[in-house]
Amino acid sequence: MRTPLIVLVVALAGGALAAQQAPDRTHPPQPGPPAPLKLPSIQKQKLANGLPVWIVEDHKVPVAQVNLVVFSGTANDPPGKYGVASFMAAMLEEGAGSRSALEIADAVDFLGADLGAASTIDVSAVRLHVPVARLADALPIMGDVALRPTFPRDELDRQRQQRLTSLLQGRDDPPTIAAVAFSRVLYGKGHRYGTPQMGTAETIKTFTSDDLRGYYTSAFRPENATLLAVGDFSAATVVPLFEKTFGAWKASGSAAPEKLPAAEPPAKRQIYLVDKPGAPQSQIRIGSIGAPRATPDYFPITVMNTILGGSFSSRLNNNLREVHGYTYGASSSFDMRLGAGPFAAAAGVQTDKTAEALTEFFNELNGILKPVPAEELARAKNYVALRYPSAFEATGDISRRLEDALVYHLPDDYFARYVQNIQAVTAADVQRVARTYVQPDRVVVMVVGDLKTIEPKIRALNLGTITTLTIDDVFGPKP
Amino acid sequence: MRCAAALLVAALAAPAAAQTAQPAAPPRAIHVPYTQFTLPNGLRVILHEDHSVPMVTVNMWYHVGSAREKEKRTGFAHLFEHLMFMGSGHVKPGEFDEWLEAAGGDNNGSTETDRTNYWINVPSNSLELALFLESDRMGYLLDTMTPKTVDAQRDVVKNERRQSVENRPYGTAEVVIGELLYPPAHPYHWPVIGYMDDLTAASYDDVVAFFKKFYAPSNASLVVGGDLQPAAARRLIEKWFGDVKPGAAPEPMTIPAAALTGVQKKTITDRVQLPRLYLAWITPRHFQPGDAALDVVADVLAGGKNSRLYKRLVYDMQIAQEVNAFQASAQLSSSFQIVATPRPGHTVAELQRVIDEEIQKLQREAPSAHELERAVNQIESSFYNRMERVGGFGGVADQLNAYYTYKGDPDWFDEDLSRYRALSVDDVRAAAAQFLPLGARVELTVEPEKK
Numbered sequence: 010m011r012t013p014l015i016v017l018v019v020a021l022a023g024g025a026l027a028a029q030q031a032p033d034r035t036h037p038p039q040p041g042p043p044a045p046l047k048l049p050s051i052q053k054q055k056l057a058n059g060l061p062v063w064i065v066e067d068h069k070v071p072v073a074q075v076n077l078v079v080f081s082g083t084a085n086d087p088p089g090k091y092g093v094a095s096f097m098a099a100m101l102e103e104g105a106g107s108r109s110a111l112e113i114a115d116a117v118d119f120l121g122a123d124l125g126a127a128s129t130i131d132v133s134a135v136r137l138h139v140p141v142a143r144l145a146d147a148l149p150i151m152g153d154v155a156l157r158p159t160f161p162r163d164e165l166d167r168q169r170q171q172r173l174t175s176l177l178q179g180r181d182d183p184p185t186i187a188a189v190a191f192s193r194v195l196y197g198k199g200h201r202y203g204t205p206q207m208g209t210a211e212t213i214k215t216f217t218s219d220d221l222r223g224y225y226t227s228a229f230r231p232e233n234a235t236l237l238a239v240g241d242f243s244a245a246t247v248v249p250l251f252e253k254t255f256g257a258w259k260a261s262g263s264a265a266p267e268k269l270p271a272a273e274p275p276a277k278r279q280i281y282l283v284d285k286p287g288a289p290q291s292q293i294r295i296g297s298i299g300a301p302r303a304t305p306d307y308f309p310i311t312v313m314n315t316i317l318g319g320s321f322s323s324r325l326n327n328n329l330r331e332v333h334g335y336t337y338g339a340s341s342s343f344d345m346r347l348g349a350g351p352f353a354a355a356a357g358v359q360t361d362k363t364a365e366a367l368t369e370f371f372n373e374l375n376g377i378l379k380p381v382p383a384e385e386l387a388r389a390k391n392y393v394a395l396r397y398p399s400a401f402e403a404t405g406d407i408s409r410r411l412e413d414a415l416v417y418h419l420p421d422d423y424f425a426r427y428v429q430n431i432q433a434v435t436a437a438d439v440q441r442v443a444r445t446y447v448q449p450d451r452v453v454v455m456v457v458g459d460l461k462t463i464e465p466k467i468r469a470l471n472l473g474t475i476t477t478l479t480i481d482d483v484f485g486p487k488p
Numbered sequence: 489m490r491c492a493a494a495l496l497v498a499a500l501a502a503p504a505a506a507q508t509a510q511p512a513a514p515p516r517a518i519h520v521p522y523t524q525f526t527l528p529n530g531l532r533v534i535l536h537e538d539h540s541v542p543m544v545t546v547n548m549w550y551h552v553g554s555a556r557e558k559e560k561r562t563g564f565a566h567l568f569e570h571l572m573f574m575g576s577g578h579v580k581p582g583e584f585d586e587w588l589e590a591a592g593g594d595n596n597g598s599t600e601t602d603r604t605n606y607w608i609n610v611p612s613n614s615l616e617l618a619l620f621l622e623s624d625r626m627g628y629l630l631d632t633m634t635p636k637t638v639d640a641q642r643d644v645v646k647n648e649r650r651q652s653v654e655n656r657p658y659g660t661a662e663v664v665i666g667e668l669l670y671p672p673a674h675p676y677h678w679p680v681i682g683y684m685d686d687l688t689a690a691s692y693d694d695v696v697a698f699f700k701k702f703y704a705p706s707n708a709s710l711v712v713g714g715d716l717q718p719a720a721a722r723r724l725i726e727k728w729f730g731d732v733k734p735g736a737a738p739e740p741m742t743i744p745a746a747a748l749t750g751v752q753k754k755t756i757t758d759r760v761q762l763p764r765l766y767l768a769w770i771t772p773r774h775f776q777p778g779d780a781a782l783d784v785v786a787d788v789l790a791g792g793k794n795s796r797l798y799k800r801l802v803y804d805m806q807i808a809q810e811v812n813a814f815q816a817s818a819q820l821s822s823s824f825q826i827v828a829t830p831r832p833g834h835t836v837a838e839l840q841r842v843i844d845e846e847i848q849k850l851q852r853e854a855p856s857a858h859e860l861e862r863a864v865n866q867i868e869s870s871f872y873n874r875m876e877r878v879g880g881f882g883g884v885a886d887q888l889n890a891y892y893t894y895k896g897d898p899d900w901f902d903e904d905l906s907r908y909r910a911l912s913v914d915d916v917r918a919a920a921a922q923f924l925p926l927g928a929r930v931e932l933t934v935e936p937e938k939k
Binding site: 030031032034035037038039040041042043044045046047069070071072110111114115118119120121122123138139140167170171174175177178180181182183285286287288289290320321322327330331332333334335336337357358359387388389391392394395396397398399401402403404405 | 538540541542543577578579582583585586587589590591592593594609610611612613614616617619620621624628639640641642643644646647648650651652654655656657715727728730731759760761762791792793794799802803806809831832858861862865866867868869870872873875876877878879
């Protein structure tokens with residue numbers, strides 16, 4: 010039903026009052042006093058079985074986001090079984106409780122809900138987004154998917170073919186090839202970060218229902234999980250619904266988390282080339298082992314990376330895109346995980362400028378080691394700190410912040426102190442972390458492109474030892 | 489709380505009331521409050537208040553896109569969009585982004601066939617900076633424009649094309665589909681990103697002419713949304729946009745007729761492992777009769793595991809890796825497309841046989857009430873999901889501008905949703921029968937390049 014009483018549409022008469030005096034445009038307007046950061050209030054409770062529940066009431070839009078987060082991810086795949094977590098998660102919606110794959114999909118779609126299960130590096134989760142009026146109808150389906158998966162044999166075979174074909178298609182896409190190859194040479198075969206989360210054709214072909222159930226049993230346990238809920242409800246109304254769905258959940262079997270070995274940065278600069286005949290652009294990745302999320306250098310690294318390649322007016326983007334026009338965009342990032350994930354500078358550059366682009370990449374990687382001017386530092390800190398409120402706008406934004414807090418054990422005052430922690434970063438901090446983590450002489454350089462055209466000029470740069478890889482070296486033999 | 493009054497999506501029933509067997513609920517209205525005024529120079533302004541986070545968005549739509557391009561100058565509307573970030577009379581090159589970043593702001597723009605949009609998201613205490621920058625490029629862009637600026641962004645745009653078309657698997661298919669659907673004189677014949685030779689030919693003089701013709705305030709609409717006080721925001725908008733000179737309205741477009749009379753069949757090659765089939769039809773413009781029904785046709789055919797094509801091709805027969813269907817709605821004409829990729833060892837011909845069987849079945853027999861309701865429920869949910877962010881692409885401000893531009897009413901949300909709620913199962917069948925003839929469509933196959 011329409012609710013015209015609460016609809017406020019005020020059509021003002023057209024036309025301003027008087028002819029306008031031209032404003033003074035000689036200086037940009039200065040900001041007014043900043044609005045205070047309003048942080049969501051988190052209500053922390055526990056269900057009967059001990060499962061922690063974090064609730065944020067957000068009454069802007071009549072929707073609900075509910076995530077069951079499990080603190081095991083693809084990083085916990087046992088050696089020889091890389092890809093098992095990812096495959097396990099994909100199977101959760103393929104049969105659960107008394108429901109078939111098709112019944113689950115039909116019920117979820119009919120409610121206008123989004124239900125997804127996924128395993129990423131540090132976490133596995135079942136996530137539900139649904140109009141709040143349908144939450145009570147959607148929760149039992151989510152409960153079956155998260156707590157009672159059946160891993161049916163024929164669905165497993167279908168998923169297996171689906172995943173093998175995806176892996177095959179990955180060979181088409183230069184950014185995918187570059188990312189997979191970069192991680193492989195940086196971490197090697199023996200470290201989980203060196204192999205795609207989905208695994209390899211070799212492992213995907215071997216997984217059985219028992220493998221998937223084994224991983225599931227060790228990971229999906231109330232003592233290894235937390236339920237997050239953000240949306241247009243009160244804690245008092247949703248906790249009984251959660252109790253009904255998740256309160257009787259008990260673990261079986263045992264937990265056996267894998268520990269990751271430490272990864273060492275390369276001892277010297279190594280260049281790798283992957284041939285993609287006819288490619289009009291070369292995909293470049295340059296970087297090394299970065300830092301774990303728990304690093305005390307988190308805030309200085311964030312600011313340093315913003316200056317180097319984490320914003321539009323960053324040095325890499327300004328140089329490679331705006332000044333030279335070699336690319337549509339250049340960037341850098343630190344992928345921080347429970348373990349030390351990669352640091353990488355990246356761009357797709359036009360084939361005939363590949364060597365020139367590499368030179369500019371190294372100019373910027375060397376440049377960031379020098380002291381950063383005060384104005385550039387202030388801009389980077391403001392860019393990160395002042396827009397922080399937008400990280401709490403949508404229900405999905407808030408639930409992601411809560412997941413980070415849980416997975417990475419962030420302190421209770423983390424969000425409240427974020428802005429001041431960013432603003433406290435000094436030029437000396439930036440230089441220190443740049444020298445620690447950006448060592449241009451100890452990086453992997455990965456270039457995926459048309460070698461016939463680009464290789465001679467890359468060799469002439471004398472950057473370091475050059476190794477040529479085939480697509481099979483990167484992905485293993487074709488499935 | 490102020491935020492409760494800011495975005496008045498009529499509240500749905502409380503969760504406890506939803507434990508009925510049937511989720512079908514009586515229609516609920518969705519309304520987004522706004523105020524509206526027009527400046528003497530013709531700029532239409534819409535304000536939307538939402539205090540849930542201390543951010544504001546400045547969202548500008550210019551009513552020009554690639555459909556206004558001249559022959560041999562394709563891609564120009566989009567190249568021009570890039571130039572809008574390169575400084576203006578009182579903003580040196582680079583300062584647009586630097587000043588916004590120093591204020592905690594983000595910005596972007598995009599070009600489609602029928603419009604070009606720009607948004608700036610900033611903390612609410614920097615609203616005036618955003619309005620200054622947005623007004624300066626509307627009023628004084630040409631003061632600092634040089635042939636060198638055009639050259640620099642020309643290179644960037646060519647790399648955008650390489651990245652999104654030539655170096656992306658199957659990236660050229662979309663370009664070829666437009667060429668096959670529409671005759672050369674129709675403005676949807678060429679891609680928004682343009683052809684390389686035309687990008688090379690674009691000149692500084694073209695920039696001047698395009699700006700004067702299409703970037704007048706009377707050819708734009710501005711939505712300012714978020715943590716603002718309407719009276720104060722209006723004063724700032726009048727201050728910064730009041731001195732922008734008015735311009736003449738662009739001449740109306742003459743659009744050549746476009747209709748397929750037979751099958752346009754073509755095969756192209758790409759650096760890919762698997763072939764792919766594209767079927768495409770010319771369909772009713774956005775918001776015209778048939779447009780909403782075709783969204784439901786797309787869902788019945790390929791939305792979710794239980795959709796007809798997904799279930800047969802991917803789930804039961806397992807001869808396809810993926811299948812998608814969508815109605816791509818636009819102002820001058822729409823297209824309906826079905827895209828399917830066979831599994832290794834299977835062919836596009838096998839997929840096309842099944843696809844055609846299912847299209848014909850849907851043309852003969854109406855879908856079940858359950859299929860229709862499942863589709864409409866998902867569309868209804870998408871309306872709520874689209875309310876969660878004020879700024880950026882697809883945020884509430886962007887949607888207010890879209891509805892204003894195309895329907896003359898910023899708050900056309902509920903009318904839009906009502907198009908779907910009003911559909912009967914036979915409307916869906918009739919749309920498939922009328923608009924998806926097997927004998928008048930594009931059939932494009934992408935084959936892997938031979939080594």
